[in-house]
Amino acid sequence: MTKILAAVVQLQSTEEKSRNVDAAARLVTEAAQRGASFVALPELFNCIGRWEAVVAAAEPISGPTSQRMSELAANLGITLLAGSIAEQSEVAGKIYNTSLLFGPDGQQLACYRKRHLFDVDVPDKVTVRESEFVMPGAEIVGTTLPDFTLGQSICYDLRFPELFRALADRRADVIAVPAAFAFGTGCDHWEVLLRARAIENQAFVIAPNQHGRHTPTLQSYGRSMIVDPWGTVLATAADGESLALAELDFQRLQDIRRHLPALSHRRDGQ
């Protein structure tokens, strides 16, 4: 198959897990009913807010949220990227920020843990120390699916082109960037970075984001997006909890790579 319909789900998650998972399931179901066969949820979709609350909500990989997502994927017959959840780690008081991929039979196909942690202090915009609560992941994850190869990243990873190049080296046709991208930086950087990563790696970029205020000091930018390998924005979510859908045409991807073979013009394998 050279074309599929993909969807990104935009949420305004809270610290209330059952509310968030229900909202996610409702929008994933709507996306599947509209014909999407690949649906992606944002970062920390099942619980976001104060870090203490996120850590307290952490689950093992095979916990209630992943079981619900696995059943959802199987019932709808779709491939589901469960954005990320807080995963219990071996270190007390710390989690992994973990993205799980489920196939249309409900099987877990991949697990990616956010590698780059958002420790920044940008005056008047955003101050965060994610590494106080989150352990960095070690692995780079690319998964070959029947229709395409998926590369995984999470949010702040977007600023590290070497990760995306490593995913391109694993032949990623689609790169997912589930996010709760800070409003303060998102206004200027979100779309530019997504489009740059798509253009330079000649891949579709699927970027479901959180939107709106989660706590008085935590606000996500929204504008969840699907970008094609030419850097064209194919779809953008409206503000609030919403969906954006777009067709991924893999023949167009191959044509772009053939006409403009920049990835094969790299010097010294870089």
Ligand SMILES: O=C(O)CCC(=O)C(=O)O
């Ligand atoms: O890179 C940025 O500016 C935002 C990243 C972010 O919000 C996150 O990783 O949670």
